[in-house]
Amino acid sequence: xxxxxxxxxxxxxxxxxxxxxxxxxxxxxxxxxxxxxxxxxxxxxxxxxxxxxxxxxxxxxxxxxxxxxxxxxxxxxxxxxxxxxxxxxxxxxxxxxxxxxxxxxxxxxxxxxxxxxxxxxxxxxxxxxxxxxxxxxxxxxxxxxxxxxxxxxxxxxx
Numbered sequence: 256x257x258x259x260x261x262x263x264x265x266x267x268x269x270x271x272x273x274x275x276x277x278x279x280x281x282x283x284x285x286x287x288x289x290x291x292x293x294x295x296x297x298x299x300x301x302x303x304x305x306x307x308x309x310x311x312x313x314x315x316x317x318x319x320x321x322x323x324x325x326x327x328x329x330x331x332x333x334x335x336x337x338x339x340x341x342x343x344x345x346x347x348x349x350x351x352x353x354x355x356x357x358x359x360x361x362x363x364x365x366x367x368x369x370x371x372x373x374x375x376x377x378x379x380x381x382x383x384x385x386x387x388x389x390x391x392x393x394x395x396x397x398x399x400x401x402x403x404x405x406x407x408x409x410x411x412x413x
Contacts, residue, residue, distance in 0.1 A: 261309055261340050265349045268304035268316060270297060275313040276306065283332035286395045293318070296329070305349050307333070307342055317346040324361030326354060331374075343377055351412035360407055366400040368393055378403050382410040 268276065277290040296302045301322050307315045315333035319326055328350070333342045354363075366389065367374045383403040392400035405412075 261337065261342070263307050263309050263314070263342060263345065265305050265307045265345060268293075268297065268306045268318075270294065272306050272313055272316075273297075276316045279313065279316065279332055279334060280330070282334070286393060288330065296320075303350060303353050305346055307346055309337065315342050315346060317350055319350050319363075321354060321357065321359060324359070326350075326359065326361065326363040328363065328365040338373075344381070347381055354407070355412055359412075363405045363407065363412075365403050366392060367403060369399045369401055375401060375403075381405070 273290045273293045276293055277288070280287040280293075293304075296304055296318050299320065301320045303317075303319045303321060303326075305317045306313045314337045316330065317328070318330040319328045331343060331346060333346075363383075364386070365378065365383065367378065369375075369388070383405045386402045386404045389400040389402055391397050
């Protein structure tokens with residue numbers, strides 16, 4: 256049963272968060288990013304990175320990039336025991352709010368494993384639509400990716 260009314264705080268990710276984010280990453284993805292990859296994102300001027308915490312413990316994160324009129328969600332993960340509690344939606348809304356503050360009016364892209372039904376359903380619920388399939392995009396195991404897109408000119412964000 257999903258927990259309800261979980262008190263959380265969303266803030267910008269910093270270097271002190273990387274070890275915890277890396278641990279969640281390893282639990283969430285079959286081909287996880289390294290801590291170095293997260294540090295690289297923190298150094299990237301185009302990156303938007305958030306963590307969400309509950310009782311001062313990081314339980315999820317989002318990494319995205321914004322370049323001109325396109326944005327890309329690179330990572331979004333929430334610890335299993337905190338899923339389906341609105342935390343992923345809160346992270347997505349934090350991204351949308353930042354993009355809106357930047358006067359963004361373009362397209363937001365992401366990739367999801369074809370087998371990740373929960374993620375696909377989550378993004379569809381937030382008006383992302385299937386754009387196309389990238390054959391054998393993922394490894395460990397080899398799997399196709401669904402490329403999904405949200406056009407902010409057609410769907411309001413935040």
